Amino acid sequence: MKQQAVGVTPSTTAEDLVRGRNRQLTRRRRTIWLLSVLVVLMFAVTLMFGKTFYPPGEVIRVIRGEEVPGASFTVGRLRLPRAVLAVLVGLCLGIGGVTFQTMLRNPLASPDIIGISSGASAAAAFAIVILSLGGAAVSAFAIVAGLGIALLVYLLSFKSGVVGTRLILIGIGVAAMLESITSYILTQAAEWDLRDAMRWLTGSLNGAAWGQVIPVLAALLVLGPVLLGQSRNLATLRLGDDAASALGVRVDRTRLILVISAVGLIAFATAAAGPIAFVAFLAGPIAARIMTSGGSLLVPAALVAALLVLVADFSGQYLFGTRFPVGVVTGALGAPYLVYLIIRTNSRGRSL
Amino acid sequence: MTTTHTLAIQDLSVGYGDRAVIEHLDLAVPPGRITAIVGANACGKSTLLRSMSRLLSPTGGQVLLDGRQVHRMPAKELARTLGLLPQSPIAPEGITVADLVGRGRHPHQRLLSRWSKADDLAVAEALDATVTAALAERPVDELSGGQRQRVWIAMALAQQTDLLFLDEPTTFLDVSHQIEVLDLLTDLNRRRGTTIVMVLHDLNLAARYADHLVALADGGVHASGTPQEVLTEDCVRAVFGLDCQVLEDPVSGRPMMLPIGRHHVRAKPG
Numbered sequence: 001m002k003q004q005a006v007g008v009t010p011s012t013t014a015e016d017l018v019r020g021r022n023r024q025l026t027r028r029r030r031t032i033w034l035l036s037v038l039v040v041l042m043f044a045v046t047l048m049f050g051k052t053f054y055p056p057g058e059v060i061r062v063i064r065g066e067e068v069p070g071a072s073f074t075v076g077r078l079r080l081p082r083a084v085l086a087v088l089v090g091l092c093l094g095i096g097g098v099t100f101q102t103m104l105r106n107p108l109a110s111p112d113i114i115g116i117s118s119g120a121s122a123a124a125a126f127a128i129v130i131l132s133l134g135g136a137a138v139s140a141f142a143i144v145a146g147l148g149i150a151l152l153v154y155l156l157s158f159k160s161g162v163v164g165t166r167l168i169l170i171g172i173g174v175a176a177m178l179e180s181i182t183s184y185i186l187t188q189a190a191e192w193d194l195r196d197a198m199r200w201l202t203g204s205l206n207g208a209a210w211g212q213v214i215p216v217l218a219a220l221l222v223l224g225p226v227l228l229g230q231s232r233n234l235a236t237l238r239l240g241d242d243a244a245s246a247l248g249v250r251v252d253r254t255r256l257i258l259v260i261s262a263v264g265l266i267a268f269a270t271a272a273a274g275p276i277a278f279v280a281f282l283a284g285p286i287a288a289r290i291m292t293s294g295g296s297l298l299v300p301a302a303l304v305a306a307l308l309v310l311v312a313d314f315s316g317q318y319l320f321g322t323r324f325p326v327g328v329v330t331g332a333l334g335a336p337y338l339v340y341l342i343i344r345t346n347s348r349g350r351s352l
Numbered sequence: 353m354t355t356t357h358t359l360a361i362q363d364l365s366v367g368y369g370d371r372a373v374i375e376h377l378d379l380a381v382p383p384g385r386i387t388a389i390v391g392a393n394a395c396g397k398s399t400l401l402r403s404m405s406r407l408l409s410p411t412g413g414q415v416l417l418d419g420r421q422v423h424r425m426p427a428k429e430l431a432r433t434l435g436l437l438p439q440s441p442i443a444p445e446g447i448t449v450a451d452l453v454g455r456g457r458h459p460h461q462r463l464l465s466r467w468s469k470a471d472d473l474a475v476a477e478a479l480d481a482t483v484t485a486a487l488a489e490r491p492v493d494e495l496s497g498g499q500r501q502r503v504w505i506a507m508a509l510a511q512q513t514d515l516l517f518l519d520e521p522t523t524f525l526d527v528s529h530q531i532e533v534l535d536l537l538t539d540l541n542r543r544r545g546t547t548i549v550m551v552l553h554d555l556n557l558a559a560r561y562a563d564h565l566v567a568l569a570d571g572g573v574h575a576s577g578t579p580q581e582v583l584t585e586d587c588v589r590a591v592f593g594l595d596c597q598v599l600e601d602p603v604s605g606r607p608m609m610l611p612i613g614r615h616h617v618r619a620k621p622g
Contacts, residue, residue, distance in 0.1 A: 013485045014476035017450055020489055021467065105442065229463055236458050242438035245407050247511065248431030248459035294451050 024293040031290055035303035039087065042310040046083045047075055050318060082208040085272060086309045086326070088216045089205075090279060092269035094305025095227055097280025098287065098297050099262040102234055103255065106164045107341055110281035111146075111266045114171025117280065118178035119149030120270035125182050125200040129189040139215050139271040146267035149174060150259055202327030203276030205313050212272040219268035223261040224302075230257055231296040277327045278334020279305050279312075285341075308333075357383055357433065357514050357547065359404070363413035366396070366403045373399045375571040376413070381515075381564075386541050386548045388562035390555055392592050395568045397551040398439065401517050404549070405436040417515075431459035435513035437504055439520050443492040449503050450488040453478055456510030478509035482536060498529035505536060516540070518550040522557070530554070534561045556608045559583045560601060567591045583607040 047059045054062075054071045061068050062076045097110045111117050123145030127133040133141070153174055157167040179201070186197045198204050227234075233254045236244045245251045266280065283305035287297045290304070309326060312333070316324035359381040366374040373396040381387055389397050402408045404415050406422045415422045422430055435456075443452060456478065457471045479485040482502040487495065492503060501521065508516055521537070522530040538561060540546050552558040558565060559579035566576040569591045575582045584607075588596045594611055601608040 013480050013488075014472045016485070017472050017476055017479075017488065020450060105444075232458065232461065232463075236455055238442065238444040239455060240438065240440070240442040242402070242407055242436070243441040245427070246405055246431065246436035246438065247455065248428035250427045288446075292446075294447060 024295070027293040028291065028295050031293070032299060032303065035290075035300060035307065039303055039306050039310065042307060042314070043083050043087060046086070046310060046314050047079050049314075050074070050079065081210050081213055082205050082313070083310065085208040085213050085216065086205055086313050087306045088213065088220055089269040089273045089276065090283075090306030090309035091224070091302040092216060092220055092265040093276065093280040093309070094283040094287075094302035095224060095298050096262040096265040096269070097305070098284035098301035099227055099234065099258055100280075101284045102297065103237060103258050104164050104167065105238060106168065107281070107285050108168045108338075109164060109171075110284070111150075111262065112275060112278060112280045113175065113338070114153055114168055115149050115173075115175035115178055116146050116153075116171075116263055116266055117270050117275035118175040118182070120146040120267040121200050121203075121275040122178045122182045122185065124271045124274075125185045129185050135211065136215065139219075139268055142271035143264055143267040146263045146270070147260065149178070150263050198325045198327070199274035201274070202325060202331055203270075203274035204325030204327060205273055205309075206325060208273070216268050216272045219265055223264045226257065226261045227265075228296075228298060230254060230261075231298050234258060234298075235296060274327060276309060277331035278338070279308050279330050282308060282330070282334050282337060285337075357418055358416075359383075359434075359515065359547070360416045361400075361404065361413070362416065364400075364403065364410050364415065365412035366399055366408055366410050372411070373571060374403070377572050379566060379573055379576065381547065381549055383547050384541075384545045385563040386538065386550075386561060387564040387566060388550055388552045388558035389566045389568060390552060390558050390591075391568035391574075395591075396571055397568055398519050400568065401436070401519050401549065401551055405434055405517050406430065407436070407438075428459045431511065431513070433513055434515045434517070435508045435511040436517040437508045437519065437521060439523070441504060443500070445493060447492050448488070449484055449490055449492055449495070449506075450475065450479070452492050452503060453484075453488075453506045453510050456507040459511060474510045474512050478506040481509055481540070482506040498525055498532065501525060501529065501533055502536070505533065509540065513546070515547045515549070518548070520551050520553060523553065530557065537561070555583065555588070556601070559606045559608060560604045579606050583609060 044056070044059070048054055048056060052070070052074060054075055058068050058071045059075055062071050063080065093112075097112070100109050100111050100114075101107050120142035123141040124138050127138045127141040153167060153171045156174075157170045159166070182200050186200060189197070199206070233244075233249050236247050236249045237251065237254060239247070241251050269276075283301040284297060287300035287304045291297060291300050308330060312329035313326040316326050316329040361377060361379040361381075364374055364377045365372060377400070389400060391397050399408065403410055404422070406415070409423060417425070417430070417434065422434070453475050454471070457474060460471065460474075476485070479488060482505055484499065484502050484506050487499060487503070492500060495503065505518075505521065508518075518537070521533050525533065534557060537548055537550070541548050552562075562579060564576065565579050565582040567574045567582055567587055574591050575587050583598060585596055585598050588594055588598075588609055596612055597610045598607050599610065600606075
């Protein structure tokens with residue numbers, strides 16, 4: 001290396017760096033804005049369109065709390081809580097999913113693949129069907145089960161250190177087991193119709209009410225900022241444990257905070273809407289493709305997930321002859337991607 | 353800027369599970385110099401480096417930086433004084449050189465602080481010192497092995513630590529890139545007085561580039577001192593179980609070692 005032969009002074013390099021970074025930041029902000037606008041637009045569409053169309057004016061009057069014949073029930077009682085829950089659940093799944101994928105440096109290590117969502121779902125179904133619980137108790141069950149499954153999968157895959165692929169394979173096995181538990185629990189509930197059962201099998205927003213919205217909102221408001229606060233540590237963790245701790249990241253503590261917060265978000269979302277298939281899994285990689293400028297993926301993935309849930313739920317309701325729950329639609333989108341990813345990971349190694 | 357940091361290892365024992373890798377090891381790292389740690393495979397070189405930078409907790413003894421136990425220091429504070437480039441760090445897919453080098457600023461940044469002028473200058477200086485400024489916008493995945501290693505070193509430089517540890521910084525590099533990296537580290541040491549400690553495989557390169565050699569064997573220090581003191585025929589036999597002949601390197605005047613195997617050895621006259 002011809003030292004200093006190149007006539008670059010530190011100041012011009014620094015200027016270039018600042019310019020490059022500002023360019024990246026502008027691009028990043030623009031993309032995040034665009035995603036947010038799309039979420040708001042889709043939110044508005046789900047409020048206005050459906051079996052009956054309500055113009056924006058009426059929808060806004062309903063949101064303001066005014067009594068509008070017809071619209072007050074359809075928009076205010078049915079569509080609004082459903083759309084709000086879709087957005088919130090999406091945000092939770094997106095952040096939780098991409099946290100896991102980034103932390104374990106593998107897009108397959110998403111909570112809905114490695115059994116955490118299935119655990120939360122089985123526990124919620126158990127709490128509702130067998131124990132006849134409701135509300136906060138169900139969420140509590142889901143969270144404890146989610147954390148328990150996360151711990152179980154981690155311990156089972158621990159053999160002188162945790163290797164990502166082993167954790168994923170064990171997680172997939174655990175998930176399959178938990179799904180059969182959910183199915184079994186649902187057979188015990190004779191009075192349940194298929195649509196309710198579908199919630200705990202693939203996730204559904206049918207019958208969403210404000211009572212389900214509030215715990216999810218609370219979880220997002222508490223745990224979302226915790227994870228955003230860790231985003232720099234999370235980014236540093238991607239360099240590997242050794243490099244991260246050499247840079248002053250307390251690896252074990254950071255990982256604990258990340259896991260608990262991410263599992264919390266996933267479990268609250270799952271307790272409200274069931275294990276909506278593959279949203280947590282899809283959002284991160286899609287966000288990574290969109291955000292070419294680098295930087296934290298937490299917010300972009302959250303927005304992508306919210307958009308996914310909104311679009312999937314809307315199309316599930318109105319685009320096909322029958323009404324499909326949201327999880328069936330996201331599942332149909334996610335499964336081919338899962339296959340693609342497994343093939344690609346096999347041939348190329350890691351990626352997000 | 354000369355460093356006056358002292359780093360002393362006292363009665364250090366480290367192990368994985370029941371297996372002790374390092375036992376009762378004492379070592380003082382000379383400040384402002386280049387120290388190379390050499391030894392046979394699996395003799396605990398990396399383990400020593402990792403526990404010196406507290407990636408591993410010792411089972412006994414202590415590592416003292418300026419008289420303070422590194423294992424009790426706040427993580428970021430330690431990371432502002434002592435940097436480590438691990439053997440195989442992971443470059444996140446698609447990350448650009450500038451972003452990766454910028455990660456080196458982590459210990460200087462607070463939870464929500466914005467990117468500062470000092471951060472930019474440090475990154476720019478690191479890029480210039482490693483001649484990687486022209487690569488700043490390129491994705492790290494696309495670089496050659498030698499370029500990539502320079503970028504990782506730039507990241508460690510951006511950390512602006514007075515002590516820098518490197519775990520086999522020249523592995524997987526061809527000979528010209530090995531020399532390039534070692535020259536770069538020597539520049540860093542001479543210009544900034546950075547104390548450098550590195551694990552090296554190649555004894556001759558270690559003897560040429562290090563001011564201080566540490567030979568490890570059986571979980572302890574077998575010999576330490578100047579290359580002349582350490583790189584001897586007896587020492588190589590004891591540490592590596594290998595016969596050799598030590599000559600003066602005509603290029604540097606430092607000692608160099610020629611291994612004697614079972615084949616291709618000229619019959620001694622007489």
